[in-house]
Amino acid sequence: MENHELQKLTEELSLQLFGIPFKHEAIFNPRLKTTGGRYLLNTHNIEINRKYLDQLGFDEMVGIIKHELCHYHLHLAGKGYRHRDADFRLLLKKVDAPRFCGQLPEKQMKRRSGKIITYECAACGTTYQRKRKLDVSRYVCGKCRGKLRKVEEVRVVQ
Structure with missing residues (x-):
């Protein structure tokens, strides 16, 4: 057209x-x-x-x-x-x-796959799940201000 x-x-x-x-x-x-x-x-x-x-x-x-x-x-x-x-x-x-x-099919494909990263506080054990990576040297636990460490990264396909 x-x-x-x-x-x-x-x-x-x-x-x-x-x-x-x-x-x-x-x-x-x-x-x-x-x-x-x-x-x-x-x-x-x-x-x-x-x-x-x-x-x-x-x-x-x-x-x-x-x-x-x-x-x-x-x-x-x-x-x-x-x-x-x-x-x-x-x-x-x-x-x-x-x-x-x-929604365009090309946009749908980009959104479907992703990953979930789990972080854990070394002091109190509180877990945080994020879609984006955290710089663990800059961020601390929101409850006790302890150090965070990356526990796992899981690929998600919806």
């Missing part, structure tokens, strides 16, 4: 769902990393992350476009366009747009 096809789709969805034309630009932005799309307040343009189309499919991208169009039309109408606003939440339900986009 090219930018001109995305523009046409966005214009069609705007007329079908909102009854108001979309008069600005809708483009794919390859620099978006953590979100499916965004509405730009200054230019009123909509940017979409192409990875969501490639990895999750056309329907997911249509949901993202609907979500961003909710921001667009509410902002231009002078109503609450932020995620926390009641106007925004009502319009999302009305047009059946998702509040959040799905």
Whole structure:
């Protein structure tokens, strides 16, 4: 799908769902990393992350476009366009747009594997479990201020 096809789709969805034309630009932005799309307040343009189309499919991208169009039309109408606003939440339900986009499979793979490191106080025996390594020369036990030592490191796959 090219930018001109995305523009046409966005214009069609705007007329079908909102009854108001979309008069600005809708483009794919390859620099978006953590979100499916965004509405730009200054230019009123909509940017979409192409990875969501490639990895999750056309329907997911249509949901993202609907979500961003909710921001667009509410902002231009002078109503609450932020995620926390009641106007925004009502319009999302009305047009059946998702509040959040799905997670990309590449992000899911990164989150699934991890490790849990267990530390123990040499003085009182209190154990601490952490996802990140601690510098045992800098940190001490929170109960007795005794020295910590690494007990075990377990790989976790969910």
